[in-house]
Amino acid sequence: MSTGSREQLAARCAFLARGFLSTDPEAVRQAATLLAAQERQAAENALAGDAAELEKEYVRLFLSPSGAPCPPWQSAYSEEGTLMGEPHASALEWYRSKGVEPVRESEPADHAGMLLAFYAHLLESQAPPEELAAFRQQHLMWLRQLSELVGEHARHPFYRLVAEMTRRVVDDSLPGSG
Amino acid sequence: MALTRRSFLQITGAAGAGPVLASFGDVFRPAQPAPLAERTLITACGLCDSACGIRATVRDGVLRFLEGLPEDLQGRGHLCGKGAAGAALLYDPDRLKYPMKRTNPAKGLDEDPGWVRITWTEALDTIAARFQEVLDKHGPEALLFISRPSPDIWVRFLRAIGVVNRVDHIDVCYTADRVVQRYMIGGRTWCTDFDNSRYIVLFGWDLVARNKLVFTHGIVAAKEKGAKVVCFNPQYSITARFADEWHPIRPGSDLAVVLAMIHVILAENLFDRDFVTNYTNFPQYEAQIRQHFAQYTPEWAERESDIPAATIRRIAREFATIRPSVAPSYKKTLTANYANSGQFSQAVCILNILVGNIDRPGGPFFARTISIPGVDAIVPPPRYPTPRGRRVDGRDKLPFVQEDDSGLFSTLADGMLNRYPGMIRAAFINSYSLLSFPNPRRMEEALKTVPFVVVMDTLPADGTALADIVLPSTMYLESSDLVSRDRYAPRPQVVARQPVVSPMFEARSISFVAIELGKRLAPDYFKNPDGSWISTSAVLDERTRRAGLGASFAEFAARGIETRDQPFVPRTTFATPGGTGKCQIYVPQFAERGAEPLPTWKPRRDVPSAEYPYYYLTYIPAVHRRNSTENNAILHEMMPTNTAMINPALAAKLGVREGDLVRIRSRVGSIELPAHLTETLRPDCVLVAHGFGHRSRFLRLASGKGVRDGDVIPDWSVDEMLQAGDWFGSGAIMDAVVRIERVAV
Structure with a gap:
């Protein structure tokens, strides 16, 4: 496994995590600084424009009080289709195994942004390949569905970029991780 | 949450945390001590106002399971399907989340x-x-x-x-019922002592399907003890199937049948003489009352309702002689709901007064509650x-x-x-x-x-x-309250509604x-x-x-439910306006302000015509509560959409087959939905379930499923309401008549 690819993947995951969690353009730009030059430029381009549009688009996609087309929680994609299901409990278990837990107690732990941030942490902290593969298998595969929905519904270039990069992160299999 | 230096240090102090996790200090923090073990909490359901007791199993801050509370005298240890599926509402991904x-x-x-x-x-x-x-x-x-x-x-x-x-x-829902009962018996009777009834007459109320468990348990217990259940409904409802007799009444004519039953009971002097003499104003107004009801013969009612006069006569006699008997009028939406619902409530109240069942075993109870x-x-x-x-x-x-x-x-x-x-x-x-x-x-x-x-x-x-x-x-599963229940008068209970999760x-x-x-x-x-x-x-x-x-809400919530056993003392004075302390069969206060002192026949607001020849009926399906549960994952699977239910005879006349798209048009609007052929409905009606046709565009499950039943139901002005003689504020939500056509595809 090349360290470079692992670092790049971690950077992408951390960037996407911030994109799924925040609509503050500065926070997102900050997260983009670790990306490779080309990706970073694409992110900068997608973030150009009216900052307020990012929040509007984010709410429309993920939180709309008229019903949102792309719920960002893994449990919503399970068979039951409701929040706080098995993926929430499993995500919490993963976080705790590394000594952390979500700050927001009243929100599901299986948010796409949290899972990606945690995966970035696993990559960065040199977690063994089996662990990476297990987390990926349990908590990242559904992101393909989410990325498809975001790709379908996003009008803002930033979320089209997020959708595309998320799809690549899920599809890029790690060397040695199966 | 801003990333403080303190939280940064805590995070970086956590096992193996590096710069990435440190940069997510607003998202992750050091883990707290091990989570609480699985525990059970008592709370009260909030899907409908009977508020059954619940035992909730919670693990690590997540609601896992809901079940009935054995000590609860209403649910008697059970929850209905809607109540049991409450977690799917709590955890609905479409919930509103932030201001x-x-x-x-x-x-x-x-x-x-x-x-x-x-x-x-x-x-x-x-x-x-x-x-x-x-x-x-x-x-x-x-x-x-x-x-x-x-x-x-x-x-x-x-x-x-x-x-x-x-x-x-x-x-x-029930304004007319509440207003009428206040004037006639001095308060609204929320609960019916079905358990001890021997003869139960229901007008439209599909109480078995409606799943208010306190009533369902009661009527099932009554039937087990040999009570007879008679059901008037244009639809062969779940309750009709449960009943001993189903009478497919013409929509909007329930009032006529009740008036004729009163006619028979008075004409044949079958009423409870003791109750009527001592506890009502019958002695004072006997002449007016007898004269008024003389016009409403069963033969007349047959012409309005399609129920044979002999049947009405027999049911009236049985109702008056097989006691305790009861004709519950619980809520208008659940009983018959037409522009003449106020008069219907008045008439049903008289029917109950005549058999002397007001606040007596087997009859309608006034609520006894823990104050x-x-x-x-x-x-x-x-x-x-x-x-x-x-x-x-x-x-x-x-x-x-x-x-x-x-x-x-x-x-x-x-x-x-x-x-x-x-x-x-x-x-x-x-x-x-x-x-x-x-x-x-x-x-x-x-x-x-x-x-x-x-x-x-x-x-x-x-x-x-x-x-x-x-x-x-x-x-409700996130709320705190003391719920004083009023559906089971003999043993009042309070349940602590405590939040089972944050x-x-x-x-x-x-x-x-x-x-x-x-x-x-x-x-x-x-x-x-x-x-x-x-x-x-x-x-x-x-x-x-x-x-x-208890000393605090938390202390009471730990025990969760309180029952007060007190002897049931039937009421002998009735708090009706006027201060006589008696039930008012004849309501002088209605007469003083332009309404009828005695219930008087009025037709429904809209009657079938050449343009709109069919009756339009709606109902609330058993698995759903009004219009709030169609996005519930579990209940959605049981009933995802609505259809136009019509009798095969009518379908043949209209050239409609199962699944064909039909257009239902009234004077205010039209809806289109697939036909479902069923023998369970009169051939002059179409029946559509309420609660579908949510327009919120991305409601995950419910949007785009079915149509809004209300789009063909006329609203009206208060002047039109007065012209229809609807003094008691009926919504008249069953009064639409419609045209039905097959939509060419």
């Missing part, structure tokens, strides 16, 4: 509101400022609250700012301002409804669009969908005329799309909103004597103490 405001001023179901998140503080400040501006410029009449009169702290806020226009759905003081008893408010201003729904024209503090959904749109156009400058909608209104399209138009709309709810409702500010509401996301209760808006708009009403702000938890503790339930 939001619209950024696109253009309103309409096809406009993108441009929602952005705001803090609760910004939301409350904005609402308070806009309401204050409206109060200053236009007075309290310009504020509209579409909300139930609960909880009491919310009512305190409304009264403190002098609200004139609070409107709820009670007219399409719990309200917030105004605990922190007495300054004197409330007298509400001054015009009633937008025209309720002031209906004196008996005006006394009953509710409102009229069926005339609200007319009031906003025609009667007082432009009067309403700001509206607050608390947990009501536009689907709840007859002719919701007009209500949509009416709401578009309001410059500032706030919607507070748990799930997206159709009104959300027209809101300026949206507030996420807690649901509120999801940033959901807050309407009590919280009441206090926060109160602080901003009417601070004197929200202070304790020592000048501190009122707190709901301190009030709840004090209510618990004064009700004798």
Whole structure:
């Protein structure tokens, strides 16, 4: 496994995590600084424009009080289709195994942004390949569905970029991780 | 949450944490000690107002399972399907999560509101400022609250700012029943002692399917003991299947059958002479009463109802002689609901009085409850301002409804669009969908005329799309309250409704909103004597103490339920207006103010014509509660959509086959949906389930499924209501007649 690819993947995951969690353009730009030059430029381009549009688009996609087309929680994609299901409990278990837990107690732990941030942490902290593969298998595969929905519904270039990069992160299999 | 140096250090101190995790200090923090083990908590259901006791299993902050509470005398250890599926509502991905405001001023179901998140503080400040501006410029009449009169702290806020226009759905539910019972027997009977009834006559009420467990258990127990159940309904409902006799009555003619039953019982002197002589005003008005009902022969009723005169005569005799007997009229929506529902409620009340069952075993009971003081008893408010201003729904024209503090959904749109156009400058909608209104399209138009709309709810409702500010509401599993139940009179119970989990996301209760808006708009009403702000938890503790339930709410909640065993003493004086202490078969107060002192036959509002030859009926399916559960994953799977149910004979006449798309058209609108052929309905009717056709565009499961049943039901003006002789404010939601056509594809 090349360290470079692992670092790049971690950077992408951390960037996407911030994109799924925040609509503050500065926070997102900050997260983009670790990306490779080309990706970073694409992110900068997608973030150009009216900052307020990012929040509007984010709410429309993920939180709309008229019903949102792309719920960002893994449990919503399970068979039951409701929040706080098995993926929430499993995500919490993963976080705790590394000594952390979500700050927001009243929100599901299986948010796409949290899972990606945690995966970035696993990559960065040199977690063994089996662990990476297990987390990926349990908590990242559904992101393909989410990325498809975001790709379908996003009008803002930033979320089209997020959708595309998320799809690549899920599809890029790690060397040695199966 | 900003990343503080402290949290950064804590995070980096956690095992193996590096720069990535450190940069997510607003998302992750060091893990706290091991989570609590699995535990069970007692709480009260909130899906319907019978509030069955619940035992909730919670693990690590997540609700795992709900089951009935064995000590609960209503649910008797069971929950209905809706109650058992409560976790799917709590954890519905579509729940409203954060306060939001619209950024696109253009309103309409096809406009993108441009929602952005705001803090609760910004939301409350904005609402308070806009309401204050409206109060200053236009007075309290310009504020509209579409909300139930609960909880009491919310009512305190409304009264403190002098609200004139609070409107709820009670007219399409039970206003007429409540008004009539107050005048006739001195109060509303919520509960029926089915367990001890020997003869039960139901007009339309599909109580077995409706799943109010206290009633379902009761009627099943009665039948096991040999009681006879007679059901009048145009539809072969679940209750009809359960009953001994089903009579497919012509829609809107239930009143005729009841009038004829009274005729028979009086003519043959089969009434309970002791009760009628000692506890009613029959002796005083006997001549008028006998003369009035002489006209309503079973032969006459047969022509109106299609029920054979001999059948009516037999049922009347059985009802009067197989005692205890009861004809419950619980809520209009669940019994027959037509423009003549007020007279129907009057007539049913007389039927019960004549068999002497009022507050007697086997009959309708007045509620016995464990008394719990309200917030105004605990922190007495300054004197409330007298509400001054015009009633937008025209309720002031209906004196008996005006006394009953509710409102009229069926005339609200007319009031906003025609009667007082432009009067309403700001509206607050608390947990009501536009689907709840007859002719919701007009209500949509009416709401578009309001410059500032706030919607507070748990799930997206159709009104959300027209809101300026949206507030996420807690649901019952996240709430605290003392629930004093009134459905089982012999043994009153209180259940602690305690939050089984923390509120999801940033959901807050309407009590919280009441206090926060109160602080901003009417601070004197929200202070304790020592000048501190009122707190709901301190009030709840004090209510618990004064009700004798425990030293604090938490202490009572640990035990969860209290039962008071007290001897059941039947009422012998009846608190009717006029002060006679007797039940009023003849209501002189009705006569004094232009209504009929005795129930009088009136036809339904809309009758079949050449253009609209068929009756249009709606019903609430057993698996759903009104219009709030169609997005529930479990219940959605059981019943995802609605259909046009018609009899095969009618289908043949119309050239319609199973699954064909049909158009149902009334004088106000049309809907299209697939036909479902069923022998369970009269061939002159079409039946459509209520609660479908949510328009919120992305409601995950429910949107785009089925149609709104209300789109063909006319709303009306208060003047039309008076012309129809509907003194008691019926919504007349069953009164539509329609044309049915196959849609060419």
